[in-house]
Amino acid sequence: MTYKQTLITLSVVDQPTDAVFRALADPTRRAMLELLRDRELTVIELAQPFDISQPAVSQHLAVLRESGLVSSRAEGRNRVYRIEPDNLRVVDDWLEHYRHFWTEKLWALGAHLDGERSPGHPGTRSPSTGKPGNRATGQPATTKRRKR
Numbered sequence: 001m002t003y004k005q006t007l008i009t010l011s012v013v014d015q016p017t018d019a020v021f022r023a024l025a026d027p028t029r030r031a032m033l034e035l036l037r038d039r040e041l042t043v044i045e046l047a048q049p050f051d052i053s054q055p056a057v058s059q060h061l062a063v064l065r066e067s068g069l070v071s072s073r074a075e076g077r078n079r080v081y082r083i084e085p086d087n088l089r090v091v092d093d094w095l096e097h098y099r100h101f102w103t104e105k106l107w108a109l110g111a112h113l114d115g116e117r118s119p120g121h122p123g124t125r126s127p128s129t130g131k132p133g134n135r136a137t138g139q140p141a142t143t144k145r146r147k148r
Helices: 003-011 015-024 027-036 043-047 054-067 085-116
Strands: 070-075 078-083
Touching: 015 027, 015 054, 015 085, 027 043, 027 054, 027 070, 027 078, 043 054, 043 078, 054 070
Parallel strands: none
Antiparallel strands: 070 078
């Protein structure tokens, strides 16, 4: 995909994607999703860890529901919420555009650091002792420092 095609793709973001990002923008809603990660919870259980009113909890849950990140069902007089993890895929798809960039940068950084920390460089540590030294031989590091 060319740079221009990428820009066009990113600028034509559909409403469901915007709704997911809006829902994830709030730390309380992210925390609610975290709580729902392992099991279904009632509104009362979801509200318990937060110092906010019941109407505020209901508003957060409405935003999460409208974005498709959670669903609810009636169980007696309670509403039980569960996470809909498949709808987080739009976040992963959006991040994919940037993953390649960061992967290249991190590999380059790793190569740079590996070059600086060649065997015997004072910045390396021996795997056997954990003390400064040569990773390959375990010998103590030299005290000679590089000029900057």
